[in-house]
Amino acid sequence: MSVQHDPVQRADFDQFMVPNYAPAAFVPVRGQGSRVWDQSGRELIDFTGGIAVNALGHCHPALVAALTEQANTLWHISNVFTNEPALRLAHKLVDATFAERVFFCNSGAEANEAAFKLARRVAFDRFGEDKYEIIAATNSFHGRTLFTVSVGGQPKYSDGFGPKIQGISHVPYNDLAALKAAVSAKTCAVVLEPIQGEGGVLPADQAYLEGARQLCDEHNALLIFDEVQTGMGRSGSLFAYQHYGVIPDVLSSAKSLGGGFPIGAMLTTSALAKHLAVGTHGTTYGGNPLACAVAEAVLDVVNTPQVLEGVKTKHQRFKDKLEQLGRQYDLFSEVRGLGLLLGCVLNAGWKGKAKAILDAAAVEGVMVLQASPDVVRFAPSLVVEDADIDEGLARFERALAKLTQA
Numbered sequence: 001m002s003v004q005h006d007p008v009q010r011a012d013f014d015q016f017m018v019p020n021y022a023p024a025a026f027v028p029v030r031g032q033g034s035r036v037w038d039q040s041g042r043e044l045i046d047f048t049g050g051i052a053v054n055a056l057g058h059c060h061p062a063l064v065a066a067l068t069e070q071a072n073t074l075w076h077i078s079n080v081f082t083n084e085p086a087l088r089l090a091h092k093l094v095d096a097t098f099a100e101r102v103f104f105c106n107s108g109a110e111a112n113e114a115a116f117k118l119a120r121r122v123a124f125d126r127f128g129e130d131k132y133e134i135i136a137a138t139n140s141f142h143g144r145t146l147f148t149v150s151v152g153g154q155p156k157y158s159d160g161f162g163p164k165i166q167g168i169s170h171v172p173y174n175d176l177a178a179l180k181a182a183v184s185a186k187t188c189a190v191v192l193e194p195i196q197g198e199g200g201v202l203p204a205d206q207a208y209l210e211g212a213r214q215l216c217d218e219h220n221a222l223l224i225f226d227e228v229q230t231g232m233g234r235s236g237s238l239f240a241y242q243h244y245g246v247i248p249d250v251l252s253s254a255k256s257l258g259g260g261f262p263i264g265a266m267l268t269t270s271a272l273a274k275h276l277a278v279g280t281h282g283t284t285y286g287g288n289p290l291a292c293a294v295a296e297a298v299l300d301v302v303n304t305p306q307v308l309e310g311v312k313t314k315h316q317r318f319k320d321k322l323e324q325l326g327r328q329y330d331l332f333s334e335v336r337g338l339g340l341l342l343g344c345v346l347n348a349g350w351k352g353k354a355k356a357i358l359d360a361a362a363v364e365g366v367m368v369l370q371a372s373p374d375v376v377r378f379a380p381s382l383v384v385e386d387a388d389i390d391e392g393l394a395r396f397e398r399a400l401a402k403l404t405q406a
């Protein structure tokens, strides 16, 4: 049954919606795999993956099946009751990771909010009220709630909203000496993205994460990995901590976890989880059956050698071509990242112009992202077809050729 809708257009955004976003000039209406169609019927190749969310592309049959089956079964029941999809998903996440306990919520910010509250509560219960400081990295991004923008290392997101959450300090990323100098008996947690996503697709050094682990152990502080962007296969491992072999105490996941259906999760150990006793934390939709049914299907598909190995092979296909384009058009100083989270760092001549590049790419029929004004970011579907990679990068090349000739 198809419903007849009133016609809408991009201009309606400016008239009816809060202007906190600046969406593209075209309105996507349909997606299949790594292709998207706009209102005019124009087809684009999608290398944005909904900002590292659509891990299996658009309308993957396994996800459509899981969603429709659950839609005909049970939508919402609240946390006054538990439900089968949430229990199955929690079981599978525990089996697949260091974690023994899972808390479900609806977004990355909420997963981090839970992680930060857990860290403070654990420290309070174990060591008293003076151990509450959180150390985070400059340029990090952890979400948009007041706590998560305060922990995030980009003041442009936290300034101008009144007093920030106190007890948070920031140190330069990948600088172990700076972290060592900042950690103290008052530190309850160190929070890091294994690859800084929004900050410019900057991977952590191996020694940095290992050093952070050691410092946390020495100071009875929790190591929190924000894997909202890096998790669920994006790095080529299920979670990036598994790539590095450095095990956190708490991990936040969202984005690709739901493959496009909103869900977040905080993963931790039993010994820590017990500090969030009945009534200490919660959220109405956390563990929603629809969200958990879809996420279970995502996990079943992504956590297979076939998909995870595919991510590594596809990484190389992107990287080889992007490095060649960077040289040919004298644009990039570096192509970095892991798996299917890649960043092309603009060289001095193009610094600050990432937005111009993604606008030009969209005109040629390929959607790409920026990560800061200086980095063009690729976060496509983990199962993007090789033919789509080649065609999308050919369109990207046309955009670069036009832009550099202008």
Ligand SMILES: Cc1ncc(COP(=O)(O)O)c(C=O)c1O
Binding pocket: 106, 107, 108, 109, 110, 112, 141, 142, 143, 144, 193, 197, 198, 226, 227, 228, 229, 230, 254, 255
């Ligand atoms: C590393 C990281 N943490 C947290 C978030 C916030 O997630 P959400 O927008 O789902 O709240 C993001 C979103 O970009 C992210 O990249």
